Amino acid sequence: MNGAAAARDEVVRIEGLGKVFPNGVRALDAVDLSVRRGEFLVVIGLSGSGKSTLLRCINRLIDPSEGRIWLFGEEMTALQGAELRAMRTRVGMIFQQFNLVKRHSVLANVLSGALGRASLLPSLLLRFPEADRQVALAALERVGLGGRDASRADALSGGQQQRVAIARALLQEPELILADEPVASLDPALRHSVMRHIEALNREEGMTVICTLHDVDLIRRYATRLVALRDGKVVHEGDPEKFDGETFKAIYGEEAEPTPGLVG
Amino acid sequence: MADGAGRGERGMRRVKGWLIDWVLVTLFLLMVDFLWLAFSGRRGPTGLLLSPEEILDLLHYLPLLAVSAALAGLWQAAAGILGESPGWALTRPLDEAPSPVLWTSTLRGWFVALLIELTVFTGWLVTEVQLVTFLTQFNKAADIVRGLVNPSSAVLHQGLILLVQTIFLAFMATAFAIPVAFVLSFFAARNLTRGSALARSLYNLVRAAMNFTRAVEPLVWALIFISWVGIGPFAGVLALWVHSVAALVKLYSEQIESIDHGPVEAIMATGASTLQVMRYGVVPQVIPPFLSFTIYRWDINVRMSTIIGFVGGGGIGYILKPRVDLGLWGEVGTLVLLIAATVWCMDILSAKIRERIV
Numbered sequence: 001m002n003g004a005a006a007a008r009d010e011v012v013r014i015e016g017l018g019k020v021f022p023n024g025v026r027a028l029d030a031v032d033l034s035v036r037r038g039e040f041l042v043v044i045g046l047s048g049s050g051k052s053t054l055l056r057c058i059n060r061l062i063d064p065s066e067g068r069i070w071l072f073g074e075e076m077t078a079l080q081g082a083e084l085r086a087m088r089t090r091v092g093m094i095f096q097q098f099n100l101v102k103r104h105s106v107l108a109n110v111l112s113g114a115l116g117r118a119s120l121l122p123s124l125l126l127r128f129p130e131a132d133r134q135v136a137l138a139a140l141e142r143v144g145l146g147g148r149d150a151s152r153a154d155a156l157s158g159g160q161q162q163r164v165a166i167a168r169a170l171l172q173e174p175e176l177i178l179a180d181e182p183v184a185s186l187d188p189a190l191r192h193s194v195m196r197h198i199e200a201l202n203r204e205e206g207m208t209v210i211c212t213l214h215d216v217d218l219i220r221r222y223a224t225r226l227v228a229l230r231d232g233k234v235v236h237e238g239d240p241e242k243f244d245g246e247t248f249k250a251i252y253g254e255e256a257e258p259t260p261g262l263v264g
Numbered sequence: 265m266a267d268g269a270g271r272g273e274r275g276m277r278r279v280k281g282w283l284i285d286w287v288l289v290t291l292f293l294l295m296v297d298f299l300w301l302a303f304s305g306r307r308g309p310t311g312l313l314l315s316p317e318e319i320l321d322l323l324h325y326l327p328l329l330a331v332s333a334a335l336a337g338l339w340q341a342a343a344g345i346l347g348e349s350p351g352w353a354l355t356r357p358l359d360e361a362p363s364p365v366l367w368t369s370t371l372r373g374w375f376v377a378l379l380i381e382l383t384v385f386t387g388w389l390v391t392e393v394q395l396v397t398f399l400t401q402f403n404k405a406a407d408i409v410r411g412l413v414n415p416s417s418a419v420l421h422q423g424l425i426l427l428v429q430t431i432f433l434a435f436m437a438t439a440f441a442i443p444v445a446f447v448l449s450f451f452a453a454r455n456l457t458r459g460s461a462l463a464r465s466l467y468n469l470v471r472a473a474m475n476f477t478r479a480v481e482p483l484v485w486a487l488i489f490i491s492w493v494g495i496g497p498f499a500g501v502l503a504l505w506v507h508s509v510a511a512l513v514k515l516y517s518e519q520i521e522s523i524d525h526g527p528v529e530a531i532m533a534t535g536a537s538t539l540q541v542m543r544y545g546v547v548p549q550v551i552p553p554f555l556s557f558t559i560y561r562w563d564i565n566v567r568m569s570t571i572i573g574f575v576g577g578g579g580i581g582y583i584l585k586p587r588v589d590l591g592l593w594g595e596v597g598t599l600v601l602l603i604a605a606t607v608w609c610m611d612i613l614s615a616k617i618r619e620r621i622v
Contacts, residue, residue, distance in 0.1 A: 101527050115531065115537075165530070172535070
C-alpha cells in the first residue's frame with residue numbers, strides 16, 4: 001500500500017494532543033493516535049484517565065490545548081464556524097447518559113441528528129423535510145423501536161433511550177462514530193443489545209467506531225484494536241485478543257488486580 | 265505540617281477574627297454609651313431630656329473605636345486567660361470541632377448574651393416603643409376599623425370595574441415582560457456566555473442593568489413613567505413591566521445555568537448551529553420552570569398593581585388613595601376587601617397551577 005492510499009484510509013490522525021483544563025488539571029498529554037477506516041477501536045483506562053476528553057477533542061466539543069487532529073484528511077483543529085459544524089455532521093456521537101431531549105418525542109430526537117443539514121427556520125419550529133422523517137422512521141425501525149416514534153423520550157427505558165441516540169447518530173449518516181461509555185449506565189443484561197447495534201454500523205455500514213469501554217468481555221467481543229490511557233498518556237496499544245494480566249497491570253497500575261471474572 | 269501556607273492561613277484568621285471582635289466590641293461600647301446618656305438625666309439645650317436622635321448624635325464614636333480596637337487585640341492576645349473571642353470562634357475552620365462547654369462558663373458566652381440584651385434595650389429607645397399608648401388608645405383608630413368591617417356599597421361598582429383594570433394591568437405587564445426577559449436571560453446565563461469576550465461582556469452588561477432595574481422599586485418606576493406617558497394604567501403597566509423583566513431575567517437565567525449540559529453537547533455534536541443548540545438543547549429543559557416563574561410573577565404583579573395607583577399608575581389603588589386621605593373608611597373597607605379577595609384568589613390559583621407544571 002502506498003502513502004497516498006494509506007492517507008485516504010486514515011480516518012483520524014492525532015499528533016501531540018494535550019489538554020489542560022482551566023483548573024490546571026492535565027487530562028491529555030502528548031497523545032499520538034491513528035485510526036483507519038473500518039476499525040472498531042476501543043479506548044480503555046481508569047476514570048479520569050482522559051478517555052472522554054480524547055473523544056470530545058476529536059469532534060471539538062472540547063478545544064485541545066496542544067497538538068493537531070486531522071479528520072478524513074482535513075485538519076479539524078484548524079476549522080472554525082460553519083466549516084467546523086460541517087465536519088461535525090460527519091461524526092456521530094453516543095453518550096453514557098444518552099443525552100436525549102427528554103421532553104421531545106422520540107421522532108424529534110432522531111430528527112435532531114439532521115440539524116446540521118436542516119434549514120434554520122423550519123428546524124427552529126421543529127419542522128423537517130418529509131424525506132428526513134422517512135429516514136428517521138426507518139432508523140427507529142432498524143434499532144428495534146418502530147412504532148415508538150410518538151412517545152416522549154423520557155418514557156423509554158435506558159436501553160431504549162440509548163437506541164434512540166444511536167438512531168439519532170444514524171441520521172447524520174456519519175463516517176465515524178464516537179461512543180463514550182455507551183453501555184456504562186445500562187443493566188448488564190442489556191449491554192449486548194446496544195453494543196450489537198453499534199457493531200452493525202461498523203460491520204454493515206463500514207462506519208469507523210471509537211468507543212470507550214470498561215468491561216473486558218465487551219472489549220474482547222467487539223474491539224478490533226485496543227488503546228489504553230493512563231494519566232492522559234497512551235500506555236498500551238494492541239490486539240484485544242492478547243489483553244492479559246500483564247497489560248492489565250500496565251494500564252490500571254500495580255495496585256489493581258484483574259478479578260477472575262474480568263480477565264481469565 | 266507547619267508550612268508557610270498554614271502560617272499564612274492562621275495569620276489571615278487572626279486578622280479576620282480581630283476585625284469581627286473589633287466590630288462587636290465597638291457595638292457593645294456604643295450601646296453602653298447610649299444607655300448611659302439616656303439614663304444620666306442629662307438635658308439638651310432646650311432643657312428637655314435628650315431625644316434618641318440627639319443621643320445618637322452625641323455618642324463618643326472615635327474614642328470608642330480606638331478603645332474597642334485595643335480591647336479586641338487584648339482578647340486575642342490573652343485568649344489563654346479570657347477564652348476564645350467571638351471573632352476567633354466565627355473564623356474557626358469548618359472541619360475543626362468547637363470545644364463543648366456551656367456558654368455560661370465562658371467570657372464569650374456572657375459577652376454575646378449581654379450584647380443581645382443591650383441591643384434590645386437600645387432598640388426599644390431608638391424606635392420609641394410606647395407600649396402603654398399602644399394598649400390604651402385603640403379608640404382613636406376605632407373609626408377606621410369600624411369602617412373596614414362595615415364596608416359601604418357606594419364604591420362597590422366602581423371598585424369592581426377598577427379591579428378588572430388592575431388584573432389586566434398585572435397581566436399586560438407580565439405578558440410584555442416574557443419575550444424581553446426570555447431573550448435577555450440567555451445572555452445573563454453564565455454557562456452560555458463563556459464562549460467569547462463579546463459574550464462575556466454582554467453577560468456583565470445585562471447582569472448589571474438588571475440588578476439596577478430590580479433595585480429600583482416599582483413605585484419609583486411608576487413616577488418615572490407617569491411623567492413619560494401620563495397618569496393612568498399604562499404608566500402602571502410600564503412600571504411593573506420594567507420590574508418584571510429584571511426579576512424574570514434573574515429567575516430564568518438561574519434556571520438556564522442549572523440545566524443538564526448533556527443534551528447541549530449531543531446537539532452540538534450533530535453539527536447544529538448556536539440557535540439550533542439553544543432551541544433543542546436548552547429551551548425544552550427550561551420551559552416548565554419558566555412557565556412556573558411567569559405565573560408566580562403575574563401573582564406578584566397583581567399585588568403590586570393594587571398599590572401602583574397610589575402614585576397615579578392606574579388600577580384600584582387610584583380610587584383608594586383619596587378615600588384614605590378623606591377618611592371615608594367604609595369605602596376604604598370595600599376596596600381593601602376587594603383587593604384581599606383578588607390577591608387570595610391569585611395566590612391559590614398560581615400555587616395550584618405551578619404545582620401541576622413542575
